[in-house]
Amino acid sequence: MDLFTQIVMFIIIISVLVILHELGHFIPAKYFKTKVEKFYLFFDVKFSLFKKKIGETVYGIGWLPLGGYVKIAGMIDESMDTDQMNEEPKPWEFRSKPAWQRLIIMLGGVTVNFLLAWVIYTFMLFNNGDTYIPSKSLKYGIEVDSIGEKLGLRTGDRILAVDGKESKRFNEAVLDIILGDEVTVDRNGEEITIPLTDEGKRIVFQTQGRNFMTYRSKPLIAVVADSSVAKESGIEAGDEIVEVNGASISYWDEFRNKVRSSANEDLEITVARNGKKQKMNLKVPDEGRIGILLDIEDLSVTDTFGFLQAIPAGFSRTIKVLTDQIRQFKVIFNSKTGAYKQVKGPIGIVEMMPTSWNWTFFWSFMAMFSVWLAFINVLPIPALDGGHVMFLLYEMISGRPPSQKVLERGQIVGFVILMGLMLVVFGNDIWNIIKRFI
Incomplete structure (x- = not known):
């Protein structure tokens, strides 16, 4: 039953995010009178679990839960259906629309993902407030285990700054340290700056030592x-x-x-x-x-927000999450840290879900993952939204569109890159399961 709850929560979150993302493309496409041939939740490789044609669009559910798509007429996409591209452009096709309209259509998905996260964070802050531990409330400094010591930290240190930026929230200090280059601490009254080495981070990721640092307490x-x-x-x-x-x-x-x-x-x-x-x-x-x-002393405080206050606070939270995810890429693509081995695919994400229904986790994870989808999709990789945006910006700047052959080859290259990344992600998931039985 626990696993069932985890799977259901994951499927609902992914389904909502995919549908809203694709609506971000669908709505402006329809507004600009562009024909949308398909609107699919999940991929329908060979067959669909469900499909129904309404008007000019086939709506359906595929069997492969790796995302979803809208198929827009007159556009080279992941379907690689190029037959219609050999014909003269039709007024309702994507390629017939002005570049600025095509740009809006392609940016619609990531825009919706970003706005969704902003809305969720706004309402969460309005309803629940913002609970955190102020760094200044750590009267006795931090406590670290052997993993924290590998990073150069010592029990009793007081975290002052990471990468020169003052560390105001202890809750965020762990992630900041993992993603940072140096940490400044007060050690026995002396201010010391400690370089955060790749070797130290590798040990953190190897052991998944997320709790390598906590705050020091009296022996009550x-x-x-x-x-x-x-x-x-x-x-x-x-x-x-x-x-x-x-x-x-x-x-x-x-x-x-x-x-x-x-x-x-x-x-x-x-x-x-x-x-x-x-x-x-x-x-x-x-x-x-x-x-x-x-007897752990509760050092947390909660900031409350009126609705109008929660709106800019929700925006700031969304930007903070986005910034942290961008910073994670630097660590993930640094092979010396071994962080890429901890990247989780669908199996790993399901295991992260709580075993009983938790609405706070549900909304927090949906907001975080929505920001993640926005960031991933805007990367300038052909086959992603960002790849199409890249070609459109080239067209708008140069005054001429890339050739059909360039678009087709770009789509193939992007597809190969994405499949390679998916193999790594699924391989990590499977290997992590195998390791439990070795």
Whole structure:
């Protein structure tokens, strides 16, 4: 049932985005009196799951869920149907329209994707506000694991800036560091700039170490498990660890590391309870855990927005997401980071879906993915919207259109590039599944 929920959520999100994207082409095409022969959700290679002709357009659903398309008369597209191109142009064909009209038609899809994300972010900010952790609220700095240390960070550091830009939100610092070139920290009162190496990032991507950095906390105990050695020793929820074997303890990571390194050893633990110190003795089990959970201080704040305030805030959020995605390409295409191995296709994306229905995730993911589709489609690769835009801009600047042969060859090259990328993406998905059983 969990997998069913994930698949349904993925299909709905992709279907909505594809339909709206194709409507972005369809509506201006119809407005400019251009014939649209097909409007398809998913690709109908060899056959369709459903199709119905209404007016001059066949509407249908294909069986291959890799996107969708509108087939516009008089245009060389992924169908490579060039028969009609050998005839004289008809008034209703794409090639007969002025270049500026064709440009609007081709930019319609990415425009809708961008506007959709803006609308979703606007309403989410209006309804839910913007919740984040201000970097200034991290009184004790950050806590990093071995992966964070490979990047050059140290527990206790305070993040000041990434690539010279002040780090105001701790939530965004992890992504900024992965995508950045250098990070500036306050380490024991000294300002240090640390280069973020490709080798360090490679380890982050190899281990999918998204949680390599969190904020440092005091050793306050939230929960003591029943039948645990901590419970038997007398430790209680609400206690604060202050000493272990007479050595002062100030932070949770210090206590946790001491316990993990003391398997099968006796520890004298001093806690502060109701303003008084109390000592307990226990023996750490083989697994190096004593049965307590940290009382994590909630440092998050929520900014609220009126509807008129949410509109520009939603636009800023959309631009931030777009900017981050553009920056990701620099990391993905740097083979030294190994980030390309973590690019997910449909299988990997389904696994990212929550196992129970979550509307906040649904809308957030739809907005993010809508921006992603807009960015991908506007790339100047033949077979994508951006490829058609590239040829149209050439025509508008030079005053003459590219030849039909150039358009056909460009479409073939673009198709080969896209299929190659799809093979890599699907290969990553399949390999990640195989690795679980090795």
